[in-house]
Amino acid sequence: MNTPDIEMIVRGLLAAGGLSLTDEQVAKYVAIYPTFRASADRLFDIPEIRYEQPAPIFRA
Amino acid sequence: MELPLTIQEAAAALRVGQITSVELTRTLLDKIEKLNPILGAFICVTADAALAEAAAADALFASGIDRGPLQGIPYAAKDIIATQTAPTTANGKVLDPAWGAGYNATVIAKLRAAGAVLLGKTVLNEFAIGMPDPGMPFPMPQNPWDLPRSAAGSSSGTGIAVAAGLTLGGLGTDTGGSTRGPASFNGHTGMKQTYGRVSKWGCVPLGYSLDGINPMARSAYDCALMLNIMAGYDPKDPCTVDLPVPDYTASLTGSVAGLTIGVPMKYFFDSPLLDEETKAAVLAAVDVMKAAGATVKEVEVPYAAEAKDANMIIMWAEGFAYHRPDLATQYGIYGKYTSEVLARGALLGSGDYVQAQRFRSFFRTEMKKLFETIDVLVTPTSIGPATLRAEMSPEKQLANPSFTGQWNLAGLPAMALPCGFSSNTLPLSMQLIGKAFDEATVFQVGDAYQRLTDWHLQVPPIATKVLIA
Numbered sequence: 001m002n003t004p005d006i007e008m009i010v011r012g013l014l015a016a017g018g019l020s021l022t023d024e025q026v027a028k029y030v031a032i033y034p035t036f037r038a039s040a041d042r043l044f045d046i047p048e049i050r051y052e053q054p055a056p057i058f059r060a
Numbered sequence: 061m062e063l064p065l066t067i068q069e070a071a072a073a074l075r076v077g078q079i080t081s082v083e084l085t086r087t088l089l090d091k092i093e094k095l096n097p098i099l100g101a102f103i104c105v106t107a108d109a110a111l112a113e114a115a116a117a118d119a120l121f122a123s124g125i126d127r128g129p130l131q132g133i134p135y136a137a138k139d140i141i142a143t144q145t146a147p148t149t150a151n152g153k154v155l156d157p158a159w160g161a162g163y164n165a166t167v168i169a170k171l172r173a174a175g176a177v178l179l180g181k182t183v184l185n186e187f188a189i190g191m192p193d194p195g196m197p198f199p200m201p202q203n204p205w206d207l208p209r210s211a212a213g214s215s216s217g218t219g220i221a222v223a224a225g226l227t228l229g230g231l232g233t234d235t236g237g238s239t240r241g242p243a244s245f246n247g248h249t250g251m252k253q254t255y256g257r258v259s260k261w262g263c264v265p266l267g268y269s270l271d272g273i274n275p276m277a278r279s280a281y282d283c284a285l286m287l288n289i290m291a292g293y294d295p296k297d298p299c300t301v302d303l304p305v306p307d308y309t310a311s312l313t314g315s316v317a318g319l320t321i322g323v324p325m326k327y328f329f330d331s332p333l334l335d336e337e338t339k340a341a342v343l344a345a346v347d348v349m350k351a352a353g354a355t356v357k358e359v360e361v362p363y364a365a366e367a368k369d370a371n372m373i374i375m376w377a378e379g380f381a382y383h384r385p386d387l388a389t390q391y392g393i394y395g396k397y398t399s400e401v402l403a404r405g406a407l408l409g410s411g412d413y414v415q416a417q418r419f420r421s422f423f424r425t426e427m428k429k430l431f432e433t434i435d436v437l438v439t440p441t442s443i444g445p446a447t448l449r450a451e452m453s454p455e456k457q458l459a460n461p462s463f464t465g466q467w468n469l470a471g472l473p474a475m476a477l478p479c480g481f482s483s484n485t486l487p488l489s490m491q492l493i494g495k496a497f498d499e500a501t502v503f504q505v506g507d508a509y510q511r512l513t514d515w516h517l518q519v520p521p522i523a524t525k526v527l528i529a
Contacts, residue, residue: 008405016327017380017406018388023393032458033407038414039369043419046363054417055424057383 006033063087067228067282071129081121081132083175085114089136092226094178094526097522098207100199100281101220102136105180109145110134113177115210120175129285131175131317136221138214139181140188141165141273142262150264151198152186153393154386165262167231167273174289176486179227181407182217186398188233188266189214189379191452193395204520205486209446212241218276220247224523229277231288235267235375237441237464239274240476240491244441247478247487249506249516250276251283253466254497255471256301258287259294265382267375268415269299270468279516280477280506284308286501301524303497305495310502312507319351321346322434327364331461335444340401341480341488342440348512349438359430359437364466367423372458373408373416380405401454417512420469427470428496438491439463441476443485463491473499477506478515487515 010029014021043049064070064079073079089107096102118134125405137143139151142160149155164172173179181203186192191213192200201216202208204224211220215232220244222230232239232251243250252274260271275286288309293302324347329339350356361367380387383402391399430437440463468473473494480488494502510516 011138013407014403015402018384019391019403021389021391021403025400029403029407032225032404032455035458036404036407040373040408040415043370043373043415046366046419046422047210049415049418049422052418054414055420056417059076 006030009033062234063223063225064228065519066278066389067129067285068135068459069280070133070228074132074413077495081114081177082111082126083116084089084132085110085134085179088179088226089124091211095226095523098522099204099220099224100183100201100527101217101224101226102180103139103149103151103183103217104146106145110177110179117175127175128289129172130171132177132288133228133433134177134179134184136179136218137168138184138218138232140184140233140264141168142169143178143180143181145518146181148181148264150187151184152196152395152398154390155264155388158222159264159344160262163262166259166296167290168262170289174226182221182230184217185214186382186395187264188235188238190395190401191454192216192398192449192464196395203446204522205247206446208450209486210245210449211251212446214238214247215242215276219243219248222276222278223520225519229275229282232274232276233263234272234274235270236468237369237462238475240464241503243276243476243491245446245487247518248276249280249283249475249477250274251287251424251475251499252467252473253287253291253499254473255468255495256299257499258290259297259300262295262296265380269378269489270375271372276282279510280438280475280503281309281312281510283475284312284503284507292414307502308500308503313504314508314511315353316349316505318510319435319501320355320357320433321349321505322357322359322430322437324359324437324439326360327461328361328420328429328439329465331443333443333461334440336442337482338442338444338488342438342490344491345509346438349509352512354459354507359434359521361430361437362426365424365461366419367466367469368462369424370416371469373412374420374469376405377408377413397454404407426472427472431495435494435501439491440495441489441491445482445488458471467493472496473502475502475506477510478518480515
């Protein structure tokens with residue numbers, strides 16, 4: 001992803017979250033987004049959890 | 061008489077008539093009055109209510125009623141926990157003033173029933189996240205060992221108050237290290253018990269599935285005394301677990317003989333960002349326990365970095381769900397670092413949250429297997445001693461390794477305790493982690509170590525200098 005793509009994604013995610021922020025505020029999220037995204041993506045690369053159940057369990 | 065340093069000492073002094081609860085409380089209130097303008101530990105001091113509670117405790121003693129070791133003991137509560145005697149702000153301007161008004165959180169009610177004396181409400185990182193913002197109308201927390209340095213967070217005020225002797229004990233909360241970080245930077249003991257062991261009812265949430273309200277005090281023994289009262293099932297908190305609560309002081313034998321201590325060198329000791337003095341102090345503490353009869357073995361915590369990430373993803377997602385309506389309408393009313401960090405949750409997808417929870421199941425199972433071979437794990441609590449506030453940023457917090465969030469993710473008990481000082485006289489801290497619901501062994505090891513050392517009894521010079529002046 002190049003920077004304009006990242007900025008577009010971040011602006012979209014923040015707007016979808018109901019947040020209307022200044023350019024200066026958005027820039028902080030644009031700066032961390034690649035690292036942030038990579039840390040979330042890394043959890044999908046762990047073979048041991050391919051068929052793991054999530055921790056929260058709902059008991060009716 | 062000299063003011064007792066610990067709850068254990070004060071409880072003994074109260075019972076032999078060396079001091080009354082009113083005298084103890086009044087002395088601490090005087091200390092708070094002199095030192096709080098410098099240290100920024102308390103948001104609100106409830107002096108009249110405290111003295112009334114102290115007088116009630118003394119009246120019980122006088123009539124031969126003893127509700128246990130906390131009767132007459134002054135303590136402080138993080139200002140994110142509901143208390144009848146004072147409003148709750150969460151260190152911010154966003155929380156509805158009606159929230160928490162007129163009632164006590166379950167832990168406060170339990171401590172009150174045990175005769176403990178609430179001194180007031182302490183400073184925190186707003187809503188237990190982010191960093192202190194000097195632009196907010198709240199005291200700025202200062203590290204009592206070196207004022208320009210961080211007192212860590214988010215339970216900074218309780219940490220400062222315990223270290224500087226403004227209180228004998230206190231309450232923090234912990235979602236990724238918020239009790240243990242302040243214990244580490246300020247130089248005292250802080251216990252994050254097993255998730256579900258203590259009711260969270262009456263506390264503003266950050267990460268619902270990670271949060272805990274925790275004891276903070278000078279020693280492991282004192283934390284055990286507090287947890288004895290705080291622990292237990294609460295129908296108001298569906299996350300609490302209905303298991304018997306042992307007497308945590310019963311395990312404090314002073315011995316570690318026969319126990320096996322795991323040392324995970326990978327990630328927790330081999331990071332280039334880990335301060336050398338911290339590493340040396342924690343490994344020296346391991347040697348102390350080995351000399352005292354413990355068996356030490358090197359172990360591995362698999363996917364420790366990923367566990368830190370998973371903990372943060374869950375915390376951001378759950379925190380964002382709680383704060384989204386207020387962030388949408390009052391982003392600029394929050395402290396600048398609070399809104400900045402809370403809104404990170406908007407960048408996550410639903411799949412990210414579920415995947416972090418799937419990883420959590422796996423990690424919990426892996427830790428269960430690891431603890432079949434050891435009794436406790438030892439790690440540094442932080443990557444180094446207290447940092448200068450001027451050098452802190454949310455981005456650094458994100459990038460640095462963390463040694464605490466993994467145990468919120470796994471729900472395991474984890475205690476921070478002092479293990480030395482840096483060459484520039486800042487406290488260093490180690491962390492002991494135990495099996496789920498086995499706080500007793502963590503306390504046992506911590507207490508045994510503290511019987512052999514006196515790092516936890518050191519008081520920052522400012523606490524005495526200002527009083528003498």
